Amino acid sequence: MINFDKLNHYIKNELFAYDSPILLHRPVFSGNEKQYLIDCIDSNFVSSVGQKVVDFENQILEYIGIDHAVAIVNGTSALHIAMQLVGVTHNTEVITQPVTFVATCNAISYCNASPVFVDVDKDTLGLSPEKLESFLKDNTKQTREGPVNKISGKRISACVPMHTFGHPCRIEEIADICKKYNLPLVEDAAESLGSYYKGKHTGSFGDIGIVSFNGNKIITAGGGGMLVTNNQDLAVKAKHITTTGKIPHPYEYYHEEVAYNYRLPNLNAALGCAQMEQLTGFLKEKRILADKYNDFFQDLDIQFIREPESCHSNYWLNAVLLANREERDLFLESTNKNGVMTRPIWALMNKLPMFSKCQTGDLSNAEWLEDRVVNIPSSIPTPKTK
Known part of the structure; x- marks a missing residue:
């Protein structure tokens, strides 16, 4: 069972120490x-x-x-x-x-x-x-x-x-x-x-x-x-x-x-x-945040999604991979109820009414991910939260 108290406390008090809700991604205007x-x-x-x-x-x-x-x-x-x-x-x-x-x-x-x-x-x-x-x-x-x-x-x-x-x-x-x-x-x-x-x-x-x-x-x-x-x-x-x-x-x-x-x-x-003018600094902060998440979720036995092989990712929107849809839904319910904004991956495009009749190949990987992926707060820390 996921320790949701530990998860919510970590995100709200150690990563983003500002009043709830903790948003998925908010802009930072600290330059010109x-x-x-x-x-x-x-x-x-x-x-x-x-x-x-x-x-x-x-x-x-x-x-x-x-x-x-x-x-x-x-x-x-x-x-x-x-x-x-x-x-x-x-x-x-x-x-x-x-x-x-x-x-x-x-x-x-x-x-x-x-x-x-x-x-x-x-x-x-x-x-x-x-x-x-x-x-x-x-x-x-x-x-x-x-x-x-x-x-x-x-x-x-x-x-x-x-x-x-x-x-x-x-x-x-x-x-x-x-x-x-x-x-x-x-x-x-x-x-x-x-x-x-x-x-x-x-x-x-x-x-x-x-x-x-x-x-x-x-x-x-x-x-x-x-x-x-x-x-x-x-x-x-x-x-x-x-x-x-x-x-x-x-x-x-x-x-x-x-x-x-x-x-x-x-x-x-x-x-x-x-x-x-601030992008290089933003990218550095995003990578630091991703590394913190990676270490934290290892203790919770949850897979944090890292950059793929041969890639250097900007870590724009961080995500974790849950065991199944039931665990995913518990994760979403607990975090959002406690002022931590999380969301599932988008509904697959072929499941939307306007695209439901479009041709598809075997989409087993996409369906597997839809059941498990959750996005977590990924904002660049502002001076107040550092």
Whole structure:
């Protein structure tokens, strides 16, 4: 039996010594956020045109080590544009994982395409290369346009793996498989800023990657996302169609296609710039917290989820693995009742009503994880809690 009194006391009094509830993840604004917002207001450029947007894009592309970055209003919109750019269109299919936040599948739907769910690995919580290759080998035929699903007859237009909780999946192997099958790779790195696979930053393995800066992410712009790529043509097109498709001109308004008002406001970018200046320190604090959790849960005989082999994780959202669903539910009930916010892993995407009829492979690993994974408080300690 888990010693819940010991667990709740440790989290509330030794890790996060502030009044309940102890949140899953709260932002820390301890740098130049206020000053940069004032600078932005003083400049009169507070919407989608402004120097802070350019500065934020440059900070991200330099940090990730990629050629181009395009600031987007949020991560979901960034995914939508990324998939559209690689050719996800009406009546096609996109391979993704069932263990993900709903935004991944919503973005597929925005393109009028359908997700196909392939299982994850237990150690990475992300798309399994073996299951991906097996699905493509057994269920598709190769054409000039790429793989076509033998069952539905639809073209598979992209593969979208996600780095769950900031832990990189085996993205290099996935990229090799996608290249073999002529399948565009869109990398959902929404949760993994600061995470690396074999020394290379997540988001930089595919045709396009995306990052999110939602209020609960490792850095936040109060919202916001970023599309990252080494392909200049894709970057130019992304900036164009997220800026309403307007032809650049000093004063005339001429729009050449139906496009989107998806550019990140300068105010949000100002927050993002200040947060990026603190990212290295945030990552250090997150790793210290993860090490403390790992030691503590060993005493409780509960498995703390560590970074996978060949990975350097940002430990954005920490998680533990319980013995079964019954133990998971007891864990959730006790912690939440005592002011410690915990949550189960997301409901599997194929179990949601809007995606319940989508094709799936064998999802036994995902189902096993759904019964056992719980997220625990993962905020960066503020000066008050140190």
